Amino acid sequence: MTDARLRYGRASLALSFLAQGVTFALLVTRIPAIQDRYGISDGLLPVFLAAVPVLAGVASVVTEKVVARVRPGVVLRWAQPVVMVALLGVGAGTEVWQVALALGVFGLAVGALDASMNMMGVSLQRAYGRSIMLGFHAAYSLGGIAGASMAWAGAHWHLSLLASYLPAVVVLLPAVLIGSRWYAEGRTAGDAVAPGRAQAASVPFRLLLPLCLVMAFAYIGDSTVSNWSAKYLQDVLGGSEQLATVPYNVYMVTTLLGRAVGDLGVRRFGAVAVVRGGSVLAAVGFGVVAV
Numbered sequence: 394m395t396d397a398r399l400r401y402g403r404a405s406l407a408l409s410f411l412a413q414g415v416t417f418a419l420l421v422t423r424i425p426a427i428q429d430r431y432g433i434s435d436g437l438l439p440v441f442l443a444a445v446p447v448l449a450g451v452a453s454v455v456t457e458k459v460v461a462r463v464r465p466g467v468v469l470r471w472a473q474p475v476v477m478v479a480l481l482g483v484g485a486g487t488e489v490w491q492v493a494l495a496l497g498v499f500g501l502a503v504g505a506l507d508a509s510m511n512m513m514g515v516s517l518q519r520a521y522g523r524s525i526m527l528g529f530h531a532a533y534s535l536g537g538i539a540g541a542s543m544a545w546a547g548a549h550w551h552l553s554l555l556a557s558y559l560p561a562v563v564v565l566l567p568a569v570l571i572g573s574r575w576y577a578e579g580r581t582a583g584d585a586v587a588p589g590r591a592q593a594a595s596v597p598f599r600l601l602l603p604l605c606l607v608m609a610f611a612y613i614g615d616s617t618v619s620n621w622s623a624k625y626l627q628d629v630l631g632g633s634e635q636l637a638t639v640p641y642n643v644y645m646v647t648t649l650l651g652r653a654v655g656d657l658g659v660r661r662f663g664a665v666a667v668v669r670g671g672s673v674l675a676a677v678g679f680g681v682v683a684v
Contacts, residue, residue, distance in 0.1 A: 398575075398577050399517065399520055399521065399577060401575040401577065402513075402517060402575055402576060402577025402578070403517055403521075403525065403577075404572075404575070405572040405573065405574075405575040405576055405577075406510065406513055406514060406517065406529060406576065406577075407528070407529055407532040408532070408568060408569060408572045409469060409473060409506075409510055409569055409572065409573075410510060410529045410530065410532040410533040410536065411532040411533065411535055411536035411539075412473065412477075412536060412565045412568065412569050413473065413476070413503075413506060413507075413510070413533060413536065414532070414533040414534060414535065414536020414537040414538075414539070414540060414645070415536040415537070415539050415540035415543070415561055415565060416476055416477055416480055416536075416540065416561070416562075416565070417503070417537065417540065417619070418536070418537040418538075418539070418540025418541045418543075418544065418641060418642075418645065419480060419540045419543060419544055419557065419558055419561060420480060420483065420499070421619045421620055421623065421641060422540070422541050422544040422545075422623050422637070422638040422641050422642075423544050423547070423548070423554060423557065423623070423638070424438075424442070424620065424623050424624055425623055425624055425627045425628070425634060425637055426548070426554060426634060427483060427492065427554065428624075430492075430554060431486070431487075431488070431489050431492045432489070433489065433492075438624075441492075441493065441496055442620045442621075444493075444496060444497065444500060445496055445499060445500035445503070446500065446616060447500070448497060448500030448501050448504060449500045449501070449503045449504030449507065450504060451501070451504060452500070452501045452502070452503070452504025452505045452508070453504040453505070453507060453508040455504075455505070456468055456504065456505045456508035456509055457508065459505075460509070460512060464578065465508075465509040465510075465512040465513045465516075465578065466509070466513060466573070466576035466577075466578060468505055468506075468508075468509040469505075469506060469509040469510055469513065469573070469576065470570075470573040470576065472502045472503075472505040472506040472509060473502075473506055473569050473573075474566055474569070474570065475498065475502040476499060476502040476503055476506055477562045477565065477566050478498075478562075479495050479496075479498040479499035479502060480495075480499065480558050480562065481555065481558055481559065481562055482494070482495030482498070482499075483495045483496060483499065483554065483558075484553070484554035484555035484556075484557065484558045484559075485554075485555045510529070511526075512578075513576065513577075513578055514526050514529045516578040517577065517578065523656075523660055524655075524656040524659035524660055524664070525656055526656070527652045527653075527655030527656045527659070528652070528653075528655075528656050530648075530652045530655075531649055531652035531653045531655070534645045534646075534648040534649035534652055535645075535649055537641070537642075537644075537645035537648075538642055538645045538646060538649065540561065541638050541639075541641045541642035541645060542642060543557065543560075543561055544557060544638040545635050545638040545639065545642070548633075548634040548635035548637070548638060549635045611672075611675065614675065614679065618640070618641065618644050619641065619644075622637075622640035622641050622644070623637040623638060623640070623641065624637075626639075626640055651671070655667060658670075
């Protein structure tokens, strides 16, 4: 594969990460508004919020099987538009069953999208021969900042959910469809998955357990901030609807800072040192919040 092809592939994949960051931020920062629109009780809200990651996990596992026959780029090309259409469905519905259906589709599509995006990122990283994955996640954080800022504007001007979501989808949907023409994978889908399977089979689970725990707690923390920060600020701390979008924005800014230098850190100090440093920093952050 030529260097130009790799560069185009890297840029187009970064665009997909950015678009997903915008889409997800628009959803999670307006959770209180979604709850009010559909009259979802506080007792039922956790069920809706938990369903999205559960369905995403199911779709991620299924995607691993699908890419044995279909390249990850094909999965991503179709999953990302579905995510955006599902977001519009969340904003356009009027009944609880409609938002439940839209969130269900959103969760399934997000699982396929996340799995295929990261598979492509790993294959491109192998082709480059150096760490570039955190750069893709930095693009996601940049999209999250943009999405949370759009959500703030929507709350500030009292726009409906659909009116808040529609401009982003109108701009990003054609962009990612055009960008998908340049998707590139350093290796075939099978090559991108098979080495991981072989390596996992040869490493005892007890050696992987610490890393699994780090990833589990990191995901719990990330999900807590994403799903509950707006709700907590508005209902518990008495913040306004527009102020409720700010914590996620701040969170995305700090993740952008970490991810922007992450690849350089991996190249300079190694992945293990970066994981250790990040874990300690995250633990300190949780401690500060708890106090």
